[in-house]
Amino acid sequence: MAILFEQVTAVTMDPTQPILHNAYVAVEGNSISYVGTQPPQGTFTRTISGAGKVLMPGLVNAHTHLPMTLMRGYGGGCDLQHWLNDYIFPAEDKLDSRSVKAGTMLALAELIASGTTCVADMYYFCDDIAQCVDTAGINANLSRSLVCFQEQDPTQMESWKEMEALYEKWNGYDHGRILVDASVHAEYTSFACPALWETLGNWAVNHHCNMQVHISETQSEHEDCIHRHGKTPIALFDQYGLWQTGGVAAHCVYVSEEDMDLMAQRGITAVHNPMSNLKLASGIARVPSLLKHGVNVALGTDGVASNNSHDMFEEIKLAATLHKGVTRDPMAVSAHEALSMATVNGAAALKRNTGMIAEGKQADLILVDFTAPALTPCHDVEENLAFSSNGSHVQLTMAMGQILYENGQFLTIDLEQVQHKLKDYALPHIFQK
Amino acid sequence: MAILFEQVTAVTMDPTQPILHNAYVAVEGNSISYVGTQPPQGTFTRTISGAGKVLMPGLVNAHTHLPMTLMRGYGGGCDLQHWLNDYIFPAEDKLDSRSVKAGTMLALAELIASGTTCVADMYYFCDDIAQCVDTAGINANLSRSLVCFQEQDPTQMESWKEMEALYEKWNGYDHGRILVDASVHAEYTSFACPALWETLGNWAVNHHCNMQVHISETQSEHEDCIHRHGKTPIALFDQYGLWQTGGVAAHCVYVSEEDMDLMAQRGITAVHNPMSNLKLASGIARVPSLLKHGVNVALGTDGVASNNSHDMFEEIKLAATLHKGVTRDPMAVSAHEALSMATVNGAAALKRNTGMIAEGKQADLILVDFTAPALTPCHDVEENLAFSSNGSHVQLTMAMGQILYENGQFLTIDLEQVQHKLKDYALPHIFQK
Numbered sequence: 001m002a003i004l005f006e007q008v009t010a011v012t013m014d015p016t017q018p019i020l021h022n023a024y025v026a027v028e029g030n031s032i033s034y035v036g037t038q039p040p041q042g043t044f045t046r047t048i049s050g051a052g053k054v055l056m057p058g059l060v061n062a063h064t065h066l067p068m069t070l071m072r073g074y075g076g077g078c079d080l081q082h083w084l085n086d087y088i089f090p091a092e093d094k095l096d097s098r099s100v101k102a103g104t105m106l107a108l109a110e111l112i113a114s115g116t117t118c119v120a121d122m123y124y125f126c127d128d129i130a131q132c133v134d135t136a137g138i139n140a141n142l143s144r145s146l147v148c149f150q151e152q153d154p155t156q157m158e159s160w161k162e163m164e165a166l167y168e169k170w171n172g173y174d175h176g177r178i179l180v181d182a183s184v185h186a187e188y189t190s191f192a193c194p195a196l197w198e199t200l201g202n203w204a205v206n207h208h209c210n211m212q213v214h215i216s217e218t219q220s221e222h223e224d225c226i227h228r229h230g231k232t233p234i235a236l237f238d239q240y241g242l243w244q245t246g247g248v249a250a251h252c253v254y255v256s257e258e259d260m261d262l263m264a265q266r267g268i269t270a271v272h273n274p275m276s277n278l279k280l281a282s283g284i285a286r287v288p289s290l291l292k293h294g295v296n297v298a299l300g301t302d303g304v305a306s307n308n309s310h311d312m313f314e315e316i317k318l319a320a321t322l323h324k325g326v327t328r329d330p331m332a333v334s335a336h337e338a339l340s341m342a343t344v345n346g347a348a349a350l351k352r353n354t355g356m357i358a359e360g361k362q363a364d365l366i367l368v369d370f371t372a373p374a375l376t377p378c379h380d381v382e383e384n385l386a387f388s389s390n391g392s393h394v395q396l397t398m399a400m401g402q403i404l405y406e407n408g409q410f411l412t413i414d415l416e417q418v419q420h421k422l423k424d425y426a427l428p429h430i431f432q433k
Numbered sequence: 434m435a436i437l438f439e440q441v442t443a444v445t446m447d448p449t450q451p452i453l454h455n456a457y458v459a460v461e462g463n464s465i466s467y468v469g470t471q472p473p474q475g476t477f478t479r480t481i482s483g484a485g486k487v488l489m490p491g492l493v494n495a496h497t498h499l500p501m502t503l504m505r506g507y508g509g510g511c512d513l514q515h516w517l518n519d520y521i522f523p524a525e526d527k528l529d530s531r532s533v534k535a536g537t538m539l540a541l542a543e544l545i546a547s548g549t550t551c552v553a554d555m556y557y558f559c560d561d562i563a564q565c566v567d568t569a570g571i572n573a574n575l576s577r578s579l580v581c582f583q584e585q586d587p588t589q590m591e592s593w594k595e596m597e598a599l600y601e602k603w604n605g606y607d608h609g610r611i612l613v614d615a616s617v618h619a620e621y622t623s624f625a626c627p628a629l630w631e632t633l634g635n636w637a638v639n640h641h642c643n644m645q646v647h648i649s650e651t652q653s654e655h656e657d658c659i660h661r662h663g664k665t666p667i668a669l670f671d672q673y674g675l676w677q678t679g680g681v682a683a684h685c686v687y688v689s690e691e692d693m694d695l696m697a698q699r700g701i702t703a704v705h706n707p708m709s710n711l712k713l714a715s716g717i718a719r720v721p722s723l724l725k726h727g728v729n730v731a732l733g734t735d736g737v738a739s740n741n742s743h744d745m746f747e748e749i750k751l752a753a754t755l756h757k758g759v760t761r762d763p764m765a766v767s768a769h770e771a772l773s774m775a776t777v778n779g780a781a782a783l784k785r786n787t788g789m790i791a792e793g794k795q796a797d798l799i800l801v802d803f804t805a806p807a808l809t810p811c812h813d814v815e816e817n818l819a820f821s822s823n824g825s826h827v828q829l830t831m832a833m834g835q836i837l838y839e840n841g842q843f844l845t846i847d848l849e850q851v852q853h854k855l856k857d858y859a860l861p862h863i864f865q866k
Contacts, residue, residue, distance in 0.1 A: 070810065071812075072809070072810060072811075072812070072816075072817070072821060073810075073811065073812045073813045073816030073817050073820065073821065074812040074813070075812075076768060076812075076813050076815075076816035076820070077764075077767050077768065077769075077813075077816070078763075079763050079764055080763050083763070106806055106809060106810075109806040110806040110807050113806060113807075114807070219761075275754060277758060278754040278755055278757055278758030278759075279754045279757060279758070279763075279820070280757075280763060281757040281758060281760070281761045281762055281763040281765070282758070282761075283758060283761060284758055284759070304821075307820065308816065308817070308820040308821045309807060309820065309821050310807070311807065311823070314747075314750075314823075317747075318751075321708060321711040321712045322711055322755075324711055324712060324713075324714040325710060325711030325712070325714060325715070325716060325717055326711075326717070327714070328652075328714045328715075328716060329714055330511075330512050330513050330516070330712075330713060330714040331510075331512055332714070334510050335509060335510065336510075371852075373539055373542040373543040373546060373848065373851075374543050374546075374547070374742060374743070374744065374824070376505070376539060376852065376855065377503065377505060377506075377539075377855060377860055378505075378506065379504075379505070379506045379507040379508075379509075379864070380506045380507070380509050380510075382509075383505075383506030383509035383510070383741065384505070384506050384741070387506065387509070387712070387740065387741040387742065388505060388506065388737075388741045388742050390744070390747075390823045390824075390825060391807070391823075392823060392825030392826070393825070415806065418806075419804075419809065422809065422810060427810055431812070
């Protein structure tokens, strides 16, 4: 399968040729085979006109919890404790394989339709999630997030065994479309068992795995950790060797300047989830400081129970505006920086050869309709992408060379069937008494 | 023309019956003639099925500058002074009637497609803007915003005469679909001529007009005013009788607690423009305090040159999340409060009989598609409207009983012609040397 995009404006995120007008981008198999302003050699199965459209790398959502889409808006309006204890935890307690699959397929449909081609997930029921990812055709870094509330041999935990089975079955699947990451849920859900951190850090080294952890999302979480251990979560985990393969630190709202230096040294990515952090009243991560310290910053939606959307364009816009308002610096976090967070930086975070339109990169691409009134006129393509687009302006989503969504139609997901499974099983099973 | 919406979920914003399921809403002429869960009497020209959809009042955008849509994204990435002096002011200097009309029609298309049925505008070239509003079918409070840089008889200013002509020609037009408001641009663009404030305040009383003013948008504007007059802008204008008919105070980022008390007493609405205030690095208005003081708070996008979108759903979501994050209170500004700001509060701000689905209210209504993956599942309709919707989920927009937009088609605006006028005239005229 060879596909040619022609006459397109390409926002490449490649510093050597950032924006190309009237460009040609060719895809062969899983990869981008040509990028330029002259027509490429070769014959193509399909040619897609890009007139009036912008081609950019598919977006990387570097932190979410896919099945929690089932709980979109559930318990809204409560304070955090009531929301968790009276709504989210009881609902999660009733999850089963079928409902997780329904919720995950729904999440993937939403992500794909709004331009995300790669997602990092932390949850449980991971084999079910992997099956959905397989079907949907999206790229995913999946992790069985580990918690531990007592001192024990972590390798004897059921969840550890699930993680190992997940790794054996799915890591590297379909030319690396699915990767399995290691994950500690957080310090506050594992401090009884520091052996977990050390053992998992070594396991990640031996299995060449990335690491996903919730870090300093709330002030109390951050301060309780310092109180318990005399160290911040980032530094504590470093002491136990959790970051030997780098990793993805979700939230980082309260990380210190020293944490930022350590993150830059260790190659730890801060995943900024601006909307979730606002909605849960956690606070506002100091992204300009993270950037100044040389930390790789990626973007995530977090689970939509606390967002309540998987639209990465919302996170891009918020990342590019929130810090201007907070620091009162109109130059803080530019459109280009926010777009980088959602593309190249996300790819670096998840250790993937994507996030850029360049020869040899994975063909994860989206087409955005720039003829919509909301995207007219276009004085600056990156400004319009960052500040004027939303996920509904995405017309085509391609992952690894496969078109997953085009003109409102899903090509890998049977949306009607997903909606039936939700209505007939998942929602009654979980939410009705 | 009589239209019946049936089998719809109605988010009415009417406290006596806030949310109705399987509801019927009938429209006759300009008004809502029936709201209930039983089929109404009468025959209807058209019946619209609301299955899977939510009917809500059309959104009220209480502060924008329509023609500035021409400058969407122009000079992005600059600091404020360069943006204004090198980009916006030179572009505005080249505006003419034809380009203003092209930009305004584009703005109205974007507003209508994303669910806004009433808009408050402050600009010049107001007769051109009114002609566009007439064509498009939207409701609008138009104001010729006055500035004055020297002491003079304000009634002798050209702009004053334009305001009077605008009022004579357009105020009350088409059953009040167009209203003409009085407007002082701001204290910092009129302090040389306090007579303007007094004369205009009296003029508004005599003409039964609303008042639109930029208030305390930036810290320097607010503090310079105190330095010049020993009073805040709100209090200063009050001393000169500018608020005798109430009014709309756009931004209010730096208003004091005393200002808030005065605003509540005088019936002055604070128009919160959260995205513009972030993007221009102005700061964050203390909306929870405004609400606590009993101030009516409405929402606006501001001109899209500083947003860069006219999608009111973005403002609703930001208003309902930003203050949670800033105050670290997950109960700050609920979904319902943010929706109220964009509907009933906006209607009160602009002194219009709209913003609510109730018998006798103006038939300004929108249908939102709740079958989209992004709006599934729906545990709470208001939560999904506030946190999961964007303007692209709007399927139908009706103003004063007339359908302006349905399933992607504009019924009053020739979008192709608008795009031609932009491309062939407005953009080359303004932006090319």
